[in-house]
Amino acid sequence: MHVKKQRRRDKSVSDRKIDREIYKILADLRYATIDQVTELLPEPPLENTLDNRFLALYDGKVLNRAREDSFDPFVYFFDYKGAEKAAYLGYISDANRWSAEKVRVNHDNEITKVRLPLRVKLGTRLTKWHQSKDELKDIGDYIPDARFTIDSERPTLLEVVKANLRSSKKNGMPDLAVKLLDYDTLEIARTLVLMPTEERAKRFIEILESIPFKHPGKIWVTYEDLAHEDIMGAIWLTPKDARTGKLYSILRPKP
Numbered sequence: 451m452h453v454k455k456q457r458r459r460d461k462s463v464s465d466r467k468i469d470r471e472i473y474k475i476l477a478d479l480r481y482a483t484i485d486q487v488t489e490l491l492p493e494p495p496l497e498n499t500l501d502n503r504f505l506a507l508y509d510g511k512v513l514n515r516a517r518e519d520s521f522d523p524f525v526y527f528f529d530y531k532g533a534e535k536a537a538y539l540g541y542i543s544d545a546n547r548w549s550a551e552k553v554r555v556n557h558d559n560e561i562t563k564v565r566l567p568l569r570v571k572l573g574t575r576l577t578k579w580h581q582s583k584d585e586l587k588d589i590g591d592y593i594p595d596a597r598f599t600i601d602s603e604r605p606t607l608l609e610v611v612k613a614n615l616r617s618s619k620k621n622g623m624p625d626l627a628v629k630l631l632d633y634d635t636l637e638i639a640r641t642l643v644l645m646p647t648e649e650r651a652k653r654f655i656e657i658l659e660s661i662p663f664k665h666p667g668k669i670w671v672t673y674e675d676l677a678h679e680d681i682m683g684a685i686w687l688t689p690k691d692a693r694t695g696k697l698y699s700i701l702r703p704k705p
Contacts, residue, residue: 463510468495468503470539476513476528477541479565480581481558483523486566507532516555525559547584557612560674561595564608564644567681568598568700575601589636592629600700604639611645615654624654627661630669640668642686648673651687658689666690670698 475490476482484504488495504526507513512532515524528536533545542548561581568576578599580586586593589607596608615624626643633641645651651673658669670686677685684697691697 461509473536477536479562481527518555560610592632606639607641609643643671645673
C-alpha cells in the first residue's frame, strides 16, 4: 500500500509584494479559497502565480489550510506566523486570538460565500462586519456567525447552518430557534438564516411558524443554492409570510 507523505512545513519563506494583499484580504474574510482571494485582488495575477505563493506560505507555516472533502478546494486562513505578520502590518489586532479560534471549514467558508458578494456588490454601503467571538460577545448569551450593517440601518445577524439542528433540553425546540427567540428581543434589522438545502429551509420555516415571535418578519430564511446564485435577489422567506410566499431582498427589504 502506498502511503502519501505529508508535506514538510518547515521551509523559510521570504516576503513578496503580493503577500500584503493576501494578508489584507484574509484579515478581512478570515477564511477563503485562492479563487475568493483572487476576486478581491486589485490586479489579476499571472496563471499559477497565486497558487504557488499560497503553497509557499503554507509550507512556511504562514498560512494554514483545510478541506473536508478531497474534491473541495483548500480553504486558507492564518497560521500563527501569518497572524503575527498581519498584526504587525495593522490588519488585525491580536495574533493570539486569530490563530486560536477553532476552524469549521465548510461552515466558515460558507460565511465567506455570503460576505464576498455583499462586499463586491454593496461596496462602501457594507459599513461594518463582525465575525470573531470577541467582536460579537456584546450581543448576549447567544452569538451569531456574523453581524453586519448596511448603510446606517440597524445591524443584521447571520446564522449559517451546516449540521443537523439539535433540540433544546428545556423545551424541545431546535437550539437555533431558541437563539432566534433571544435575537427577537434585540434592536436589529433582521436575522438571516442560511440552510444547506431547500427541504431543510422549508422544514425550519414550518417550525418557526409555530413559535410566538414578537417580530417574525425579521427572521429571513433561504438555502445555499439560491444564495450562491444571487444573494441580493428576492430569495428570503419569513415565518410571517410563509403562507403567502412573499419573498424579501436585502436591497429591497420591504416588498
